[in-house]
Amino acid sequence: MQSEGPRVLLVEPFYGGSHKQLVDLLQQNVPDCCLCSLPAKKWPWRARTAALHFSQSIPVCSSYRVLFSSSVLNLCELVALRPDLARLKKVLYFHENQLVYPVRKDQERDFQYGYNQVLSCLVSDVVVFNSVFNMDSFLSSISSFMKRIPDHRPRDLDLLIRPKCVVLYYPIQFPDVSRCGEFPSSGGQQDDPHEFSCEPGTDQRPVGEGDQRRPLHIVWPHRWEHDKNPEMFFSTLMKLKEKQVDFHLSVLGETFTEVPEIFSEARRQLDAHIQNWGYLSRDRYLQVLLQADVVVSTARHEFFGVAMLEAVHCGCYPLCPKALVYPELFPAEYLYSTPEQLCKRLQGLCRRPDDARRHVVQVDTSSFSWMSLKERFVSLLSAECP
Known part of the structure; x- marks a missing residue:
């Protein structure tokens, strides 16, 4: 009828x-x-x-x-x-x-x-x-x-x-992430979480010989606005640079009319570490998440946080504030309380990148599908x- x-x-x-x-x-x-x-x-x-x-x-x-x-x-x-x-x-x-x-x-x-x-x-x-x-x-x-x-x-x-x-x-409309890093170019919704080529939250990238020598790839996939606290994020990375700790960096996300001044300064100071900078197409964005090792949030406000869960789904190790929505979604081992703690965690992962690459993140992203x-x-x- x-x-x-x-x-x-x-x-x-x-x-x-x-x-x-x-x-x-x-x-x-x-x-x-x-x-x-x-x-x-x-x-x-x-x-x-x-x-x-x-x-x-x-x-x-x-x-x-x-x-x-x-x-x-x-x-x-x-x-x-x-x-x-x-x-x-x-x-x-x-x-x-x-x-x-x-x-x-x-x-x-x-x-x-x-x-x-x-x-x-x-x-x-x-x-x-x-x-x-x-x-x-x-x-x-x-x-x-x-x-x-x-x-x-x-x-x-x-x-x-x-x-x-x-x-x-x-x-969340998660991509169909495969072990070889391929996914449909449409970025479309998968109706069945069991159709994923790998289990959500597992590391998509095999760790091979020499992997330990490849610098840790840190991604920050957030809107370029003050409420995401880019000042704290870049301040932390500049401290890592001062300590002569090696890392690769991708700063993604959308920009709006007023971009906080810290972005131009950070691009200048961290230029040697930068792999990707700025807004990307959906497919390229997902490729970067698949290549990255650690995803960081420094948000002052977050009521849910799609970007962090997408990155985890693509195999990234998350580091989030012990505040806002994050304790609801992420176990305590992925949370930090102070900028100093974030810096210490990143420094440790930079020195032992395989700790992030081999880690299976204890978040079932399929429950958010x-x-x-x-x-x-x-x-x-x-x-x-x-």
């Missing part, structure tokens, strides 16, 4: 990056979906005004049963402007949260963004977070966040929101409320 119309309305005000990848994946795999989106530009304006745009552009349709949106949307405004959408099962997905998202100075934090997210939670039926860290940091910050209101402050909002909350990890998470997403987008 043919469907009478779309049952699931996907609304994405910031259709780019991980936001785009998620709704595209849902649209491809969940029957009867309809996507309404705006390009991933000018995030502050999307957060402020997308609801009004969608109130006019979303077609009226009697078959809708579920509305799924990222938390960029002010869902409260949308359902007030479109009462026909208020009756749907409303699912809100948090890639990040604006209550703890880092700003240079707390005075710079725009109250409206976090306030919109709290209001959206209050009108949602299900509030989904991509990690326990994301959920807990949001809920535990609501009370102090609301204290910025001069008087007549609302109380116990976290108690109203918490019963609606669930954690559902972001589904679409195949593992598909049933939960399909259930989430069914018309029945939990």
Whole structure:
């Protein structure tokens, strides 16, 4: 029997990056979906005004049963402007949260963004977070966040929101990594994790004679922005250089309008160590991850961390801060507490690179794949409320 119309309305005000990848994946795999989106530009304006745009552009349709949106949307405004959408099962997905998202100075934090997210939670039926860290940091910050209101402050909002909350990890589209470093040029989603040519988390590169003499290859695959703390990363590598420790370096990731000054200085000082520098095509990016030995995060903010898990899937040994989402995803042996600890760990691996190359990382990346998470997403987008 043919469907009478779309049952699931996907609304994405910031259709780019991980936001785009998620709704595209849902649209491809969940029957009867309809996507309404705006390009991933000018995030502050999307957060402020997308609801009004969608109130006019979303077609009226009697078959809708579920509305799924990222938390960029002010869902409260949308359902007030479109009462026909208020009756749907409303699912809100948090890639990040604006209550703890880092700003240079707390005075710079725009109250409206976090306030919109709290209001959206209050009108949602299900509030989904991509990690326990994301959920807990949001809920535990609501009370102090609301204290910025001069008087007549609302109380116990976290108690109203918490019963609606669930954690559902972001589904990563892992490449089909083979032992010889080949993968489909499409970079497409594998439906079955058992189709991988090697077990996720194992070392893809055989360690041969003379391998110990090849310098350790360190990769930093993050956005070139201050919240990823490139200053700490490059400061650590410059200390290694001062100690005359040999290593190879690949600094990947996307650049935006304002690139932190440290990148030009680091490129000059670390030039002799650099293998790759800057944004790469998907295929070339994966090739570099397959060639690298260690992947490092120095992030000041991370609610999930696709880049680190992709690198681990490609065989890299991870080093992450003992903070944010990382203790949730990585065992303690891959975590460091201070810049000094990171430097010491990297120095040890530079001197014995086979320790990283022979190591089997104790992270089952297949548990973050679409195949593992598909049933939960399909259930989430069914018309029945939990």
